[in-house]
Amino acid sequence: MALAGQQKYKEAIALIDAAKAKHEARRLTQLGKPQNPQSDRTEQIFSKTCDELKVYWQLQEKLKSGGYLAGGDAAKGLESLFQKLKDTEADVVKAKTDYDNLAADKKKVETDYADLKKTHDTLKKETADVTAKLAQAARDLEAEKKNVAAALEQVKAAEAKVALTNQQKKELAETIVAVGDKVGLRDIDPVRSRKLLFQAVDDVTKIEKMKDPAGELRAHIVEVRNLKDTLDQRWAPEVMLGYWMPLLGDRSRKDLADAALRDAALVKADPKGTLQSRGQALTVEGLALRNKGEFDKARAALAEAVKGDVAAGWKPRAKEALDELTAPASSYLPRAEQLRASQRYAEAVDVLNDGLKAFPEKSGELLALRGLVRLETALAHDDKVTATTPGVKEAIDDADAAIKAGATASGQYLAGRIAEELGQLPQAIQLYQRSVEAYPEGHPDADRAKLALARVKLRSFEAKPMPAVPEPMKVGGLLLPSLRQLVMAQLPPPDEEKAIKEAIELADQVLRRPDIDQHPLLKARALATRGLWTQSLNTYVRGLKPHLSREHYEGLKYIVENHPAQRRPDQQRVPHPMQAEKHYAQGLTRYFARDYTQAEKEFSRAIENFDRDARYHYFLGLAQLAQGKRGSQENFEQGARLESDNRPTPNAVNAALERIQGDPRRLINEARARVP
DSSP states (O other): OHHHHTTOHHHHHHHHHHHHHHHHHHHTTSTTOSSOTTTOTTOHHHHHHHHHHHHHHHHHHHHHHTTOOGGGOHHHHHHHHHHHHHHHHHHHHHHHHHHHHHHHHHHHHHHHHHHHHHHHHHHHHHHHHHHHHHHHHHHHHHHHHHHHHHHHHHHHHHHHHHHHHHHHHHHHHHHHHHHHHHTTOTTOOTTTTHHHHHHHHHHHHHHHHHTOTTOHHHHHHHHHHHHHHHHHHSSOHHHHHHHHHHHTTSTTOGGGHHHHHHHHHHHHHOTTOOHHHHHHHHHHHHHHHHHHTOHHHHHHHHHHHTOSSOOOTTHHHHHHHHHHTTOGGGTHHHHHHHHHHTTOHHHHHHHHHHHHHHOTTSOHHHHHHHHHHHHHHHHHHOSSOOTTSTTHHHHHHHHHHHHHTTOHHHHHHHHHHHHHHTTOHHHHHHHHHHHHHHSOTTOTTHHHHHHHHHHHHHHHHHTSOOOOOOOOEEETTEEEOOHHIIIIISSOOHHHHHHHHHHHHHHHHHHTOTTGGGOHHHHHHHHHHTTOHHHHHHHHHHHHGGGSOHHHHHHHHHHHHTSGGGGSOOOOSSOOHHHHHHHHHHHHHHHHTTOHHHHHHHHHHHHHHOOOOHHHHHHHHHHHHHTTOTTHHHHHHHHHHHHHTTSSOHHHHHHHTTTOOHHHHHHHHHHHHHOO
């Protein structure tokens, strides 16, 4: 023991072997005379103690020979080793990055040179072509000058004929107005009032023939004609306005617009009409013009309709329609979003196209949403899209147009979605980052962009295969994982860890919203980003409740709540294998002390910190089995799957399960046998 205290482990091992040999030689000759006749009849305790000390000193000797016991402090030696490994790995990563950058620069220079040479040759050829075209254009210009001169002469002759025709038309109109004055029609329209004028002339002629100087007969004729016109229309125009209002609410009924406009015009022209009837007529006119796509005229009519203090049932509808034609977010964007959520993509595109006609100067958000609808239409036909998939190119064009129109944040988000679906993850990260930066603080769509950025950051690494785990190092009778295994195989690389932490911070920003509980679907996506899959799933199911029938919701809720995954702990995004090993050791102590409840908690915490070790899942299942809980079988099967991937090797697992016998061991072995 003194030699071991001086770190002379080889000499200490030689002495302990000699002591054991002497003890072995004498212990069986002293039967019945040991110091502990009841508990250690053959004096095996001393031999086992020698074995344990020998294994321990062998381990210390390996650490010492490797230079890990600087100053006699093993903890500092290991800490120094970890730091060296970390520094070395950082140097390797930096060297590789520098090499990749130099290679990329070389390739770029070669490509630029080839492009410049190609451009030079092209410009040389184009210059020759342009020179020839200029000469031909000069000849064509001379010929065109002659043609223009001849055309000007023809125009002058035509203008003279038009002037003469206009003069004749003016004189004819004055004649018609004069005739109208003679028959009692004041300030008539020479074009639109021809029928009235002919009727008035007929009336005068009949009256003259019937010798009715008092004019009574003529008045009766006019009254009868007006009554006949009213009967022909069946319903008076002012009555029809009440029917047109709800019918014109359906924007697709463009076929009704002209008839509604005729009734509105008659009511407006009625000299006996009230302010209320005129306002209702203007409202109908505005709705009909909107449905026809004549948005400027529609705005003018609706703006006039809402003027004044007239209180009427049609006025809120007029204000609502005017608001819809004032800002895209009032109507077109919400309606298109509802159609998109129902996967009625074609109708959503039609609504957005109408919005673009109504707001040519405020097109950015409309273009961004239309591109998103087009992308989702393509994805509805094929989960894997390419740049040539129908609809993808149009979505890309919409993204570019939205950015140019000023909707930078929404346009960059759409461009990021397209890049993500095309598998261009580095580009998608850049575009989502720009979208997040472009959204104003507190904008409702900013969180959508943050979670998209976090999702793509995680996708960049989640697709990578797990590194192979090397065989554990054997020291005496113990199987110990190598230091490189702990550092390299279990911990994520620095760039991956950085990306994971950035993604978690983005999710935390969303979860810190004061009203986050009012947006369960958004909250669920943020929880998933943090790796809290069980909470995320339960929250998402609650968020779907308003969108499902009660029967469908209750069925989904039952399946999710009773799924075996609900009984497994979630793993943290950034694994902590050292902390996991600590909880695993504490769990073993609790388990073999038959404190199964606390053991289950410790094994669960081990999995939360690192879920890639079969031993943790086996012992979590054992703790649950000892308590008669459900879920043990699922944990055994998960442990078997990890063991088949050498996480850790079967030898290490067998060493951990050495004390587990009987039915528990049989159940574990059956789970192992089911894994291919």
